[in-house]
Amino acid sequence: MARLSTYAIDGTPVSSDKLIGTDSAGTVTKNYPLGDVADWLKSSGATGILGQNNYTFQIALDPNEGRKLGAFSFENYGGDGTAFSAVTTLKFSAYSSAGQNVAEYINTTVGGRVILGQLDDLNSFGVYVLTSFIQNQAEPAFYDANLVFVKGNGVLRGNSSYGFATYSDVSSSGGINSLKIGNSNEEGLTDELKSVYDGADKETKLRLSTNKTEVSTSLLVRAPNQPLMRLIADSVNNPTTGDDMGVLRFSRNFEDPLALDLARAIFNDFSNRVIADGGTVEGSEECVATELELIVAGEYLINMAEVRAEYTGSLNSTKSDMVFYVNNGGIPVEKVRITKDGDVEVKDPSAGVILHSQNNTPFRIVVGNTGAIEAIPPTSAAPIITSLPVISGLVSVPETITATAGDVTSLPAFVNAFQWQVSDTGINGWVNIAGATTTSLALTSVYGDKYVRIVQTTTNILGSATANSLSTVAVQPWPQITALKLRLDTFENEAFVDASLTALNNITI
Numbered sequence: 001m002a003r004l005s006t007y008a009i010d011g012t013p014v015s016s017d018k019l020i021g022t023d024s025a026g027t028v029t030k031n032y033p034l035g036d037v038a039d040w041l042k043s044s045g046a047t048g049i050l051g052q053n054n055y056t057f058q059i060a061l062d063p064n065e066g067r068k069l070g071a072f073s074f075e076n077y078g079g080d081g082t083a084f085s086a087v088t089t090l091k092f093s094a095y096s097s098a099g100q101n102v103a104e105y106i107n108t109t110v111g112g113r114v115i116l117g118q119l120d121d122l123n124s125f126g127v128y129v130l131t132s133f134i135q136n137q138a139e140p141a142f143y144d145a146n147l148v149f150v151k152g153n154g155v156l157r158g159n160s161s162y163g164f165a166t167y168s169d170v171s172s173s174g175g176i177n178s179l180k181i182g183n184s185n186e187e188g189l190t191d192e193l194k195s196v197y198d199g200a201d202k203e204t205k206l207r208l209s210t211n212k213t214e215v216s217t218s219l220l221v222r223a224p225n226q227p228l229m230r231l232i233a234d235s236v237n238n239p240t241t242g243d244d245m246g247v248l249r250f251s252r253n254f255e256d257p258l259a260l261d262l263a264r265a266i267f268n269d270f271s272n273r274v275i276a277d278g279g280t281v282e283g284s285e286e287c288v289a290t291e292l293e294l295i296v297a298g299e300y301l302i303n304m305a306e307v308r309a310e311y312t313g314s315l316n317s318t319k320s321d322m323v324f325y326v327n328n329g330g331i332p333v334e335k336v337r338i339t340k341d342g343d344v345e346v347k348d349p350s351a352g353v354i355l356h357s358q359n360n361t362p363f364r365i366v367v368g369n370t371g372a373i374e375a376i377p378p379t380s381a382a383p384i385i386t387s388l389p390v391i392s393g394l395v396s397v398p399e400t401i402t403a404t405a406g407d408v409t410s411l412p413a414f415v416n417a418f419q420w421q422v423s424d425t426g427i428n429g430w431v432n433i434a435g436a437t438t439t440s441l442a443l444t445s446v447y448g449d450k451y452v453r454i455v456q457t458t459t460n461i462l463g464s465a466t467a468n469s470l471s472t473v474a475v476q477p478w479p480q481i482t483a484l485k486l487r488l489d490t491f492e493n494e495a496f497v498d499a500s501l502t503a504l505n506n507i508t509i
Contacts, residue, residue, distance in 0.1 A: 002064035029222030053102050053118065053165065055093065061156035069095050072162070084116070084126030091136065092143045092164070106164075107133055107142065113150060115167040124154030127167050150202055181208055198391035245309040245320055306332050312340050354378055368461040376412040382463030383410035389418075389456040389469040396443065403439045403454040406467050414460040426471040448477030 058071040059080045073079070109130050129149035136142045156162075158274045180201075182194040193209040198344045207214040218231070231246060236337070264285045271281045288474035302378055306325040313319035319340040325332035337345040352366040355375075363375040386407045393401035405416050420436035422425065423429050430486070441452065454469045 036188050053100075053105070053163070055162050055164060057156050057158060057160055057162055063362065066420055069093060072164075079156060081160040082156050084124075084154060085149050087116075087126060087128070087147055087149065087156070090116075090145050090147065092133075092145055092287075094135075094141055094143055103143070106155070109133065113167040114147075114284055115163075115165055117163050118154070118157065118455060119161040119163055121154070124157075126152035179204075238250045239311040241312055243265075243311040245311055248307040250305045286372040339348070366461055372461060374412065374461045376461065380411040380460075380462060383408050383414050383458045383465045385456065385458055385465045385467040388467050389454055391452075391454060391469050392471055395472045395474075397445050397478050398443060398450055400440055400442045403441075403469060404454075405458075408458050408465075410458065410460050412460040412462060414458050417457045417459070419457070421453050421455060423451045423453075423471070426474070432482070443475055445477060449474050451475070 004151050055070050055072045058073045070093055072090050074082075075089070075091060093492045094106075095101055110133050112130060113127060114130045115125055115127050126147075127150040130145055130147055132146045133143055136144050139269045150266065160466045166505045180197045181189060189208060189210045191210055193207050193212050193214065196204045196206040196208055198204055205216040236242055265474055269416075271285075274281050304326065304374065306327075308325065309320045310321045311320050321340055322338040323334055324336040326335055327333055334347050335351075337347065339345060344353075352364045354362050354364050356362050362378050364378045364380065365373065365375055367373050390408045391401055392404065392434060393399060395401060403418065405418075408414060409414070418437055420433045421430040422433055423431070433452075439454075441454075443452075451471045451474060455466060456469070458467050459463055
């Protein structure tokens with residue numbers, strides 16, 4: 001038997017070789033250097049030291065089946081020498097170098113951190129947040145990954161082997177979701193303002209000490225007296241009037257516990273009707289409930305309240321109004337504004353400032369259009385006229401008719417105003433009678449054969465309401481005037497007669 005040192009050297013081991021002995025290419029016994037065996041183990045699939053998904057960084061324009069097995073690249077298949085820190089997108093094969101379909105595994109990494117490391121140089125790697133991972137439409141055997149660099153070292157080398165795996169830096173910070181204050185895992189808050197690091201030892205924008213907090217160098221002061229918190233909105237544009245300088249929103253998510261039961265009930269009712277009519281229904285109520293879950297029982301968002309600082313000044317001025325909004329899930333509605341001059345403005349005219357009396361009775365302080373101020377119960381509202389005004393009396397010249405106001409619902413004090421109107425038809429063309437603003441109207445000859453009504457307007461400090469009475473019948477003129485008109489027949493100056501003889505009370509016909 002020959003010495004091992006006399007065997008030919010085989011520097012390219014493959015999975016079908018024997019460790020010592022004949023390789024897969026023939027019957028020649030060969031030596032396999034341990035370094036070459038280790039390199040093969042690193043890139044052969046399941047034994048990769050960075051993970052179980054191994055790829056070759058391919059830079060040649062070779063879109064063939066060989067490329068589709070265990071390769072990753074840039075869109076143009078180039079990029080040799082690109083720093084890991086500059087990588088934002090990569091095209092990954094759905095198969096590892098061992099031919100294993102890893103699509104299901106890789107898709108589970110979306111939203112988490114991954115590491116891409118060169119297998120023969122452990123100092124050449126990149127750690128990223130994998131934000132999305134979707135199938136490439138032009139090459140279905142490849143996935144397009146969008147990456148956000150976290151940390152790393154070195155550059156990508158063409159045709160080198162790389163391991164791809166999920167990443168967790170447990171050794172340095174106790175887990176990916178942990179925070180570390182300062183440079184020591186054992187040290188907590190001290191008087192010194194220190195940086196806060198995430199699970200990958202990446203410095204965040206937050207700095208903490210026992211009495212100070214900073215976010216992006218903006219100081220949030222915690223002090224025994226005169227504490228101050230500042231939230232600064234940075235913008236490259238100058239503000240304009242009405243610009244929001246920032247919004248503080250208070251909201252909540254909730255679920256309707258009966259929504260899914262309602263969906264199931266509707267589905268069952270529909271199914272029963274279809275089957276009764278001889279039809280068939282595909283699917284089940286649980287299938288429908290699952291599809292509808294996010295819609296009917298899922299995520300309703302109600303923005304309960306918003307506080308905004310709205311810019312109202314001009315350049316070189318920092319003046320702003322503080323505005324309070326509320327809504328029911330739609331567009332926020334302004335309710336209260338504290339102006340830059342210190343005035344408090346209540347935007348809803350039916351609302352106002354509520355004060356409690358000494359016995360804890362609430363009163364709403366409102367102001368009317370005339371400037372009058374009144375304290376009213378919080379449940380007060382604008383008046384409502386619930387019945388029409390009524391006219392009584394003989395509708396004939398020279399009688400006097402009287403109106404009675406319609407009923408009114410009004411919690412604050414109210415007043416009624418009246419206006420008599422006249423019309424030739426009793427249907428339209430109503431005209432106000434000058435000076436007729438009381439509840440009575442004397443019928444003179446000018447109203448003969450015309451129609452009258454009264455308009456009631458009820459007003460309280462919150463608003464007003466209007467109601468019209470029914471029209472009267474045609475006003476009966478004086479019999480003397482009517483007879484005289486008949487005798488004169490076609491007298492050309494009937495209007496003069498009508499106006500001049502109204503005082504002739506003793507005409508005998």
